[in-house]
Amino acid sequence: MRLSDLKSNEFGVIKEVLEHHLSAKLIEFGVIPGAQFAILNKAPFKGPIFIEIDNNRIALRRKEAAFIIVE
Amino acid sequence: MIKQEPLKIALVGNPNLGKTTLFNKLCGLKQHTGNYPGVTVDKKKGEFIRSNKKYVVTDLPGINSLYPTSKDEELVVKYLMNQQSNDFPDKIVLMLSALNLKRNLYLYEQIRDLNIPMVVAVNMVDVGAKRGVFVDIEQLKAKLDVPVVQISAKSGEGFDELFSYLNQPLKISERPQLYIQQEDQEYLKKFADVRAEKNLYINFLRLTDVSLEADKSHKDAFIEGNNLNVRSWKKNASILRYKHIKSYLNDVLTIDKAKATDFTSRIDRILLHPVFGYLIFLAIIFLIFQSIFWIADYPMGWIESLFEQIQVSLTALLPEGYLSRLVTEGLVPGIGGVVIFIPQISILFFFFSILEESGYMSRIVYLTDRLMQGFGMSGKSIVPLISGMACAIPAIMSARTIENSRERLITILVTPLLTCSARIPVYVLLIALIVPDKDIGIFNQQGLALMAMYLLGVLMTFIVAFILKNIMKPTYKSYLLMEMPEYLTPGIKNVLISMWTNVKSFIWNAGKIIVATTIVLFVLVTNGGEDFKNAESIVTENYPELSEEELENKIASYEQENSYLGTIGKAIEPAIAPLGYDWKIGIALISSLAAREVFVGTISVIYSVGSEEILPIRDRLKAEINPKTGLPAFSFATCISLLLFYAFSLQCMSTVAVTYKETKSLKWTLLQFGYMTLLAYFMALIAFQLLK
Ligand SMILES: Nc1nc2c(ncn2[C@@H]2O[C@H](COP(=O)(O)OP(=O)(O)OP(=O)(O)O)[C@@H](O)[C@H]2O)c(=O)[nH]1
Numbered sequence: 210m211r212l213s214d215l216k217s218n219e220f221g222v223i224k225e226v227l228e229h230h231l232s233a234k235l236i237e238f239g240v241i242p243g244a245q246f247a248i249l250n251k252a253p254f255k256g257p258i259f260i261e262i263d264n265n266r267i268a269l270r271r272k273e274a275a276f277i278i279v280e
Numbered sequence: 281m282i283k284q285e286p287l288k289i290a291l292v293g294n295p296n297l298g299k300t301t302l303f304n305k306l307c308g309l310k311q312h313t314g315n316y317p318g319v320t321v322d323k324k325k326g327e328f329i330r331s332n333k334k335y336v337v338t339d340l341p342g343i344n345s346l347y348p349t350s351k352d353e354e355l356v357v358k359y360l361m362n363q364q365s366n367d368f369p370d371k372i373v374l375m376l377s378a379l380n381l382k383r384n385l386y387l388y389e390q391i392r393d394l395n396i397p398m399v400v401a402v403n404m405v406d407v408g409a410k411r412g413v414f415v416d417i418e419q420l421k422a423k424l425d426v427p428v429v430q431i432s433a434k435s436g437e438g439f440d441e442l443f444s445y446l447n448q449p450l451k452i453s454e455r456p457q458l459y460i461q462q463e464d465q466e467y468l469k470k471f472a473d474v475r476a477e478k479n480l481y482i483n484f485l486r487l488t489d490v491s492l493e494a495d496k497s498h499k500d501a502f503i504e505g506n507n508l509n510v511r512s513w514k515k516n517a518s519i520l521r522y523k524h525i526k527s528y529l530n531d532v533l534t535i536d537k538a539k540a541t542d543f544t545s546r547i548d549r550i551l552l553h554p555v556f557g558y559l560i561f562l563a564i565i566f567l568i569f570q571s572i573f574w575i576a577d578y579p580m581g582w583i584e585s586l587f588e589q590i591q592v593s594l595t596a597l598l599p600e601g602y603l604s605r606l607v608t609e610g611l612v613p614g615i616g617g618v619v620i621f622i623p624q625i626s627i628l629f630f631f632f633s634i635l636e637e638s639g640y641m642s643r644i645v646y647l648t649d650r651l652m653q654g655f656g657m658s659g660k661s662i663v664p665l666i667s668g669m670a671c672a673i674p675a676i677m678s679a680r681t682i683e684n685s686r687e688r689l690i691t692i693l694v695t696p697l698l699t700c701s702a703r704i705p706v707y708v709l710l711i712a713l714i715v716p717d718k719d720i721g722i723f724n725q726q727g728l729a730l731m732a733m734y735l736l737g738v739l740m741t742f743i744v745a746f747i748l749k750n751i752m753k754p755t756y757k758s759y760l761l762m763e764m765p766e767y768l769t770p771g772i773k774n775v776l777i778s779m780w781t782n783v784k785s786f787i788w789n790a791g792k793i794i795v796a797t798t799i800v801l802f803v804l805v806t807n808g809g810e811d812f813k814n815a816e817s818i819v820t821e822n823y824p825e826l827s828e829e830e831l832e833n834k835i836a837s838y839e840q841e842n843s844y845l846g847t848i849g850k851a852i853e854p855a856i857a858p859l860g861y862d863w864k865i866g867i868a869l870i871s872s873l874a875a876r877e878v879f880v881g882t883i884s885v886i887y888s889v890g891s892e893e894i895l896p897i898r899d900r901l902k903a904e905i906n907p908k909t910g911l912p913a914f915s916f917a918t919c920i921s922l923l924l925f926y927a928f929s930l931q932c933m934s935t936v937a938v939t940y941k942e943t944k945s946l947k948w949t950l951l952q953f954g955y956m957t958l959l960a961y962f963m964a965l966i967a968f969q970l971l972k
């Protein structure tokens with residue numbers, strides 16, 4: 210499953226960050242395999258996603274969230 | 281006596297930890313702070329003396345890692361890597377925040393490998409404890425191999441300990457390379473061997489990042505020759521570092537889960553609600569601008585009568601003569617025209633700094649990102665755009681945090697279309713001429729008119745951005761990835777500092793230009809050629825039938841028209857007559873080319889010279905007749921035309937200069953000035969021709 214498919218308030222664990230232009234940056238922001246996350250909010254009209262990951266709050270766009278595989 | 285060389289220190293850390301707060305506390309300086317990433321975008325130096333020792337401290341923009349993605353981050357990374365430079369600090373203070381320890385330790389781990397002597401300062405431990413995040417400083421001291429102190433940037437707690445470390449030698453030596461896998465290590469050593477720079481991590485950064493290496497061909501050949509996958513080096517490094525952090529973090533950090541997520545999450549549930557979130561955002565902006573009118577009304581009235589009083593007393597006090605008139609008819613109304621806006625501008629900056637300090641700014645970025653993408657910008661553009669409603673100059677600089685170059689450029693180009701505080705004096709004066717000071721329901725009509733001008737600015741900003749989006753070629757992929765800060769109670773001191781510095785610079789900058797232009801204008805309007813000197817005899821000859829009083833008025837206006845200023849005004853009249861302006865307004869336009877707010881001062885000078893009574897400028901303008909048309913000089917059509925002209929034209933030399941500095945491109949600077957001037961001229965032209 211991709212991070213972008215999840216709904217608000219769902220949570221899980223990061224499995225893999227697929228290779229794309231932002232993957233190195235995502236890893237630097239703590240999006241690493243094994244990290245626990247929860248979706249706090251999704252902005253309307255396919256706007257960004259707001260997640261909490263290992264006690265950090267970050268926001269990212271859906272386009273990039275589609276490269277994050279979760280379970 | 282202080283003899284030794286000053287100790288050079290630099291403040292380094294992630295965004296939004298309180299670096300600038302610490303800097304201000306140390307230097308007694310008043311730099312901008314705020315609770316969102318990217319408040320500071322430039323290096324700032326300050327000096328101070330503590331226990332008889334001199335220090336030079338550099339405040340840097342916050343960075344997320346040593347791999348820069350925006351202009352402000354690049355500046356910091358280059359600064360830290362250029363260890364031979366004179367500017368390079370003797371020691372750095374690496375700040376961590378208890379609220380975000382893990383991410384901050386990630387940066388610490390990277391910077392640790394640069395082997396710069398450092399002290400780690402942990403800030404916001406008290407706030408953390410309130411939010412259920414507990415940091416054990418003793419444990420952290422035991423885990424890191426550099427000195428660690430707990431401080432409070434706001435109160436000054438822990439500074440003694442911090443300085444006792446800064447005054448020690450602080451030896452730091454290379455540690456094992458935790459960031460690289462065993463099998464890759466020998467390649468890194470081989471790469472470093474033939475180079476002047478010996479630090480392995482700097483070589484690692486150069487090898488794995490595109491923007492940091494000067495000698496590209498050598499690097500590319502090395503990567504190719506050894507068949508290396510440096511992208512995976514980079515990713516592995518991050519994973520290895522987080523693994524290392526995990527190995528000690530549990531001993532340092534305890535989190536009370538229920539409490540930790542509570543406060544901020546509960547507020548976010550309301551403020552980021554898909555419907556209410558946006559309504560609240562609009563309501564906040566609306567309230568800010570309404571209150572500019574509601575609250576500021578009273579103090580403005582006091583200031584106005586104070587300046588009238590000064591003018592009356594000075595007229596009575598000073599001896600009759602040229603210099604006295606320069607003071608009473610030129611300088612006093614000119615300065616009064618700016619001082620009167622102190623209340624409104626203070627209120628504006630007060631609310632803005634509350635937005636910034638609370639952490640709400642990042643929520644606005646989040647809520648608007650999707651919308652902004654439709655206009656070729658990113659959610660991060662909202663920060664420059666909102667602060668552009670106070671002043672375009674810091675706003676354009678803050679666009680540095682936008683990673684994508686096209687989005688950044690569009691943001692810079694449209695920011696000056698927003699209604700900055702320098703336009704308030706002009707708008708308020710013109711609105712007062714055409715909109716009655718009455719209420720509709722609970723809203724003040726003039727307040728609503730001002731609101732409409734703000735909306736017009738916003739509308740045009742988006743129209744122009746949309747056009748630019750469709751003209752400019754897309755560059756590299758755009759993205760949004762940002763930290764969302766915890767909500768904090770705005771620090772009252774930071775709010776007041778921000779209000780005070782902004783108001784001071786508004787008054788000072790405008791004041792300088794206004795005093796200078798006032799003097800020049802006054803000299804030009806009270807001197808002239810032959811016709812000016814002989815005004816009295818010429819008029820008396822031509823109008824023998826006029827009464828004494830009518831004659832006097834006629835002479836005064838004849839003098840003015842034939843003064844040097846009048847001659848200049850007449851020369852440009854053909855160009856501005858189609859917009860509905862007489863030569864006096866033309867003079868005001870020219871004199872406010874360098875700064876818009878000069879308009880009010882100029883108008884005050886031109887219309888008060890030669891008139892007998894002392895009236896508020898508003899009443900004088902209402903009575904003014906355009907001699908050519910016989911209609912009021914400030915008719916409805918003319919005022920609307922002027923409002924539009926000031927809404928769109930770029931009459932601010934400082935903005936032109938800062939755009940040039942930020943874009944480093946004459947082409948874009950001229951394009952910005954050009955499109956805004958044309959837009960202003962033609963909008964004013966169309967409006968006047970339709971309404972007259
Ligand atoms: N409670 C508390 N808040 C603080 C303290 N120090 C800073 N803050 C707040 O933290 C926020 C960020 O402060 P800044 O000084 O602007 O942070 P910065 O590190 O310079 O941020 P950038 O310039 O974006 O890198 C502000 O809202 C401050 O009021 C502190 O010691 N205690």
Ligand SMILES: [Mg+2]
Nearest residue numbers: 299300319320
């Ligand atoms: Mg700062």
